[in-house]
Amino acid sequence: MSKTIGFGIVGAGLIAPFHLNAVKDSVGGKAIGIFDVCVERSQQMADKFGIKVYSSLNQMLDDKDVHVVCVATPNHLHKDTVIAAAAKGKHVLTEKPPAMSLAETDEMIAACEKAGVKFGCFVQCRTRKAIQAIKKAIAEGRFGTMLHADAYMKWFRPQSYYTSDGWRGQKQSGSGVTVAQGFHYIDLLQYIAGPAAKVEAKMTNIGHPGIMLEDDVIAHIEYANGARGVVQLSTALWPGTDIRIEINGTDGTAIMVGETMHTWKFRDSRPEDEQISKIGNASQATGAGGAADLGHADHTVVVQNMVDSINTGAAIVIPVAAVRPSLEIVLAMYQSAKYNKPISMPIKDDLSVW
């Protein structure tokens, strides 16, 4: 019989309610408690969701009702929590990016492997139906030879977003648009069209004066399969429009806008194409104009998969090991922008990019 899987959340900021709502909507998952270094934030979230407040991370990790720890702290702080949770035998779901370097990511993966716990990542956009349809069509060869795989994220965040919390305005905390918001869409390209062979990127700040990080990047990816792609990421483009993922091959084109399949055309048209071309719901917000302007349905799929995989013993579908190549592309973009040259894979960490 399936057991109820308890979740503890670390970090009670913007994304925490998305985790808590996802657990609430899951079948077999139950939110147990929350820990934040800021007690008022934990208390507020606990009151809203009817869960416990822990006074320390260790208190959460000692709670036998907690089976999974969701890490929702700033980008540069994931590692210590992940390693502590694994050491206490808890499964872990970390927010993206997993960490700020490949070495830290590898350390976390190794710690979870050693402890025999599952280690997943909230790159929840992978679960969108349109992305799954594109992934399947690629596996079936429907695109023919892949030519282009592009991501466009033309979003807007006001100046106040970057000054609202210390870490949000700091490049070394992982708040630049490439590793923060853009991570999802680089991850989608890697998931669909990767691995990448070479990247080149130009980064700048065009809309947030005095904030010492890039809010705009234009990059080029050469994939190992011979395709090429453009990546445009920005938080400076008012009012912000839905992201676009565009895949073009010799035999087909697919374009996802937000979570909606905007274009789905193949030389070998099939009966199922009519349904696939209707995927999505144009009214579902996907983050273009504000950080909280987002649904939690994709997070729910990730949480549900963790619950099911603990109960069945099956592997989780988005382990951090499968997200590492996306982080590598992101880090290569920072290196390319810093040294003004293309960067080939594999790369070595270069912490001076921060």
Ligand SMILES: NC(=O)c1ccc[n+]([C@@H]2O[C@H](COP(=O)([O-])OP(=O)(O)OC[C@H]3O[C@@H](n4cnc5c(N)ncnc54)[C@H](O)[C@@H]3O)[C@@H](O)[C@H]2O)c1
């Ligand atoms: N998957 C998504 O779509 C998505 C969207 C937004 C943010 N995120 C990710 O979620 C994470 C958190 O982002 P956010 O926007 O919620 O940030 P936030 O600043 O709103 O919240 C972070 C919280 O962590 C707390 N905190 C800091 N250090 C801590 C520690 N050592 N232990 C416990 N709590 C600690 C802070 O007090 C704060 O309340 C980041 O990794 C971010 O990239 C993901």
